[in-house]
Amino acid sequence: MDFAEIGRFFEEHDCYSILTHKSPDGDTLGAGFALCAYLRSMGKKANVLNGEGFPSRYSFMYEGYEPQDFEEKCVVAVDIADTRLLGSGLAQYAEPGKIDLCIDHHISNKYYAKQSYVDGEASAACLILYELFKELGRPISDLIAKCLYTGIATDTGCFKYENTTPKAHIAASELIQYDIGFSIINREMFDIKSKGRIAAEKLVMDSMEFLCGDKCAVIVMTTEMMDRCGIEPAEFEGMASIPLSVEGIKIGITIKQRHENVYKLSVRTTEELDASRFCRQFGGGGHIRAAGCEIQGTLEEVKDKVAEAVMGLGL
Amino acid sequence: MDFAEIGRFFEEHDCYSILTHKSPDGDTLGAGFALCAYLRSMGKKANVLNGEGFPSRYSFMYEGYEPQDFEEKCVVAVDIADTRLLGSGLAQYAEPGKIDLCIDHHISNKYYAKQSYVDGEASAACLILYELFKELGRPISDLIAKCLYTGIATDTGCFKYENTTPKAHIAASELIQYDIGFSIINREMFDIKSKGRIAAEKLVMDSMEFLCGDKCAVIVMTTEMMDRCGIEPAEFEGMASIPLSVEGIKIGITIKQRHENVYKLSVRTTEELDASRFCRQFGGGGHIRAAGCEIQGTLEEVKDKVAEAVMGLGL
Numbered sequence: 001m002d003f004a005e006i007g008r009f010f011e012e013h014d015c016y017s018i019l020t021h022k023s024p025d026g027d028t029l030g031a032g033f034a035l036c037a038y039l040r041s042m043g044k045k046a047n048v049l050n051g052e053g054f055p056s057r058y059s060f061m062y063e064g065y066e067p068q069d070f071e072e073k074c075v076v077a078v079d080i081a082d083t084r085l086l087g088s089g090l091a092q093y094a095e096p097g098k099i100d101l102c103i104d105h106h107i108s109n110k111y112y113a114k115q116s117y118v119d120g121e122a123s124a125a126c127l128i129l130y131e132l133f134k135e136l137g138r139p140i141s142d143l144i145a146k147c148l149y150t151g152i153a154t155d156t157g158c159f160k161y162e163n164t165t166p167k168a169h170i171a172a173s174e175l176i177q178y179d180i181g182f183s184i185i186n187r188e189m190f191d192i193k194s195k196g197r198i199a200a201e202k203l204v205m206d207s208m209e210f211l212c213g214d215k216c217a218v219i220v221m222t223t224e225m226m227d228r229c230g231i232e233p234a235e236f237e238g239m240a241s242i243p244l245s246v247e248g249i250k251i252g253i254t255i256k257q258r259h260e261n262v263y264k265l266s267v268r269t270t271e272e273l274d275a276s277r278f279c280r281q282f283g284g285g286g287h288i289r290a291a292g293c294e295i296q297g298t299l300e301e302v303k304d305k306v307a308e309a310v311m312g313l314g315l
Numbered sequence: 316m317d318f319a320e321i322g323r324f325f326e327e328h329d330c331y332s333i334l335t336h337k338s339p340d341g342d343t344l345g346a347g348f349a350l351c352a353y354l355r356s357m358g359k360k361a362n363v364l365n366g367e368g369f370p371s372r373y374s375f376m377y378e379g380y381e382p383q384d385f386e387e388k389c390v391v392a393v394d395i396a397d398t399r400l401l402g403s404g405l406a407q408y409a410e411p412g413k414i415d416l417c418i419d420h421h422i423s424n425k426y427y428a429k430q431s432y433v434d435g436e437a438s439a440a441c442l443i444l445y446e447l448f449k450e451l452g453r454p455i456s457d458l459i460a461k462c463l464y465t466g467i468a469t470d471t472g473c474f475k476y477e478n479t480t481p482k483a484h485i486a487a488s489e490l491i492q493y494d495i496g497f498s499i500i501n502r503e504m505f506d507i508k509s510k511g512r513i514a515a516e517k518l519v520m521d522s523m524e525f526l527c528g529d530k531c532a533v534i535v536m537t538t539e540m541m542d543r544c545g546i547e548p549a550e551f552e553g554m555a556s557i558p559l560s561v562e563g564i565k566i567g568i569t570i571k572q573r574h575e576n577v578y579k580l581s582v583r584t585t586e587e588l589d590a591s592r593f594c595r596q597f598g599g600g601g602h603i604r605a606a607g608c609e610i611q612g613t614l615e616e617v618k619d620k621v622a623e624a625v626m627g628l629g630l
Binding site for chain 2: 157158159160161162164165166167168169170172173174176177182183184186187190191192193194195198202205241244245246247270271
């Protein structure tokens with residue numbers, strides 16, 4: 001599919017459900033709400049769905065948003081590489097044939113939709129949408145610009161990571177000319193921490209363990225730790241980058257408890273290692289520098305599996 | 316002065332000393348080493364000077380750099396708003412008439428040089444140089460691109476702060492196409508922390524005090540604290556942003572000990588307050604969201620003066 005074909009797809013369909021992935025981040029929600037506002041501006045009916053609801057952290061994206069009442073006729077997934085990322089809340093869409101269109105930037109995309117536009121080189125799903133909207137020519141609102149900027153900024157670590165492309169900077173140079181208050185968004189996305197988050201970071205720092213001659217750092221966040229700090233899971237976003245912030249670390253691993261005996265691994269790597277490959281051995285995937293997977297077992301069992309896999313890297 | 320005039324100035328002069336400011340940061344050093352390499356590529360003799368030496372944190376800018384032996388005939392200051400920022404190591408240049416050209420982006424520039432190019436709207440001195448070099452047309456090397464990118468990235472908090480302009484993003488979109496390893500630079504500038512720095516952050520977080528109903532946060536770094544963590548002053552860069560990272564804080568103040576009874580204040584503000592104005596009452600200055608000044612006295616006296624000034628803001 002090319003942009004013109006997606007444009008025709010948008011014209012020809014109506015009554016859209018836009019799916020976003022579980023543990024929603026700035027890119028999936030930015031893409032979801034930007035696409036929803038765009039389709040509505042075309043006179044279409046559209047809603048954004050997430051299996052877990054929308055975190056308050058991103059409330060600036062859905063201020064004034066009201067779900068519309070209609071019979072769903074078209075399903076679009078944004079920033080979702082695999083139907084497993086829909087989560088249990090949207091599990092009804094995981095069956096084959098349920099999703100009409102997927103717009104994504106994960107190279108690991110499983111091509112589960114009837115039609116897909118996947119650009120593994122794009123810094124963010126929101127960058128794809130920005131370039132799509134620009135090519136289609138319809139003017140975008142400040143809200144759309146705000147959502148798209150947020151997705152690009154959050155997925156690139158505010159233009160810091162290797163996945164930042166010249167196109168991402170050019171999109172940003174244009175998007176910050178809308179009335180979006182980008183520095184306030186960035187402050188909220190990257191800088192501001194609640195006192196609970198600060199307390200949580202201290203706990204997490206204290207949990208840090210080193211492997212392979214201090215080349216690997218592992219941190220742990222249990223539900224008990226989250227409860228103790230009184231913060232919601234969305235507030236933990238970005239914590240996965242903490243282990244890699246220690247000098248000399250090549251691979252940083254965050255073990256976050258999801259449920260009793262279910263842990264989510266977030267893996268971050270420097271130039272020399274492939275995080276996606278590391279996670280694939282546990283049935284996960286993602287990007288080369290940032291990937292994830294789920295491991296079952298007690299915390300000790302999970303830590304042992306992680307340590308074994310890290311040893312296998314031959315650092 | 317316009318860019319063409321600066322171009323003629325470069326042609327007509329030789330044997331340059333390029334001055335950078337005390338407590339050197341990525342922008343002053345990036346501008347210094349970029350300009351030095353550029354002038355040398357024109358066949359000119361040029362050296363970069365700093366009163367305190369070049370921090371190892373920026374060694375990638377001066378790898379392969381060798382001071383040249385010549386009799387100085389032209390002095391250029393980069394990213395220096397006021398001759399007081401030369402520091403004691405370059406005090407000989409503070410007398411009137413010593414500096415031929417100043418290229419700066421501080422709106423508070425004192426116009427101390429014989430000729431000045433000051434653009435208070437520019438995100439960084441390095442952004443001015445990038446646009447200058449582009450207009451002058453001579454190709455730039457990867458090293459020059461690396462220095463310029465670093466200055467723009469560090470002065471904008473990696474494109475996060477309000478001072479990030481569309482031009483800064485456009486420059487970045489072009490500069491990251493050189494072989495500069497921008498993500499490695501960003502990791503080193505923004506993410507990586509030595510274990511000493513991590514220990515120092517913990518101490519600093521513990522020193523945090525709140526004023527005006529938690530709208531102002533103040534942190535302290537004494538030389539004793541720095542010694543205890545075994546880190547050099549340059550490693551403290553960026554710590555001044557810590558107080559403003561706490562939810563609800565409008566003004567964040569970092570009190571850093573320079574010597575016995577001499578403290579440097581770094582002030583950071585959100586949208587509603589003018590940091591430069593706050594610092595001017597202590598004889599300092601800077602930008603609207605980031606400014607600094609020096610206060611003499613014991614730590615308690617300095618804290619009292621700060622508290623009084625904060626009360627005066629009527630938060």
